[in-house]
Amino acid sequence: MQNKVILLASDQFGKGEPALGEAVMETFLVHIKQAAQKPVAIFCMNRGVFTLTEQSLSYLHLKELEEQGVPVYGCKTCVEHYGVADKLMAGQIAGMNHFVELAGKHEVFTIS
Known part of the structure; x- marks a missing residue:
């Protein structure tokens, strides 16, 4: 993940059963947290902004990644669209x- 930006374009990893997609997303973030090489940043877009709220347990892992020095961002337009600015x-x-x-400086790894 070194020199990569992770783009979370969904609150689930992959298509299919929502509960499974949410669980796989959490597992993915746990492994990112534990990896020696961290991404440059994580950017949440579209439904990915829900991973930053209590609606998703993924926020716990994203918060820990922030504490480890990985910047985590939520798309302003998306946060406003879904009305979650006060829920981050x-x-x-x-x-x-x-x-x-x-994206101009680093490779983007997209989860949708």
Whole structure:
């Protein structure tokens, strides 16, 4: 994951059974947390912003990644669209220009 930006475009990993997708997302984030090489940043877009709220247990792992020095961002437009700005438990709000800047400098690994 070194030199990569992880784009969480969903609150689930993959398509199919929602509960399974949420569990797989949590497992993925646990492994990222435990990896020696961390991503440059994590950017949550579209339904991915729900991973930053109590609606998803993934926020706990994202908060720990922040504490480990990995910046975590929620797309401003998406946060506003879903009305979750006051429900964020992890991450900070950032504009699309910030994602474009990150994507211009680093490889993007997308989870949708």
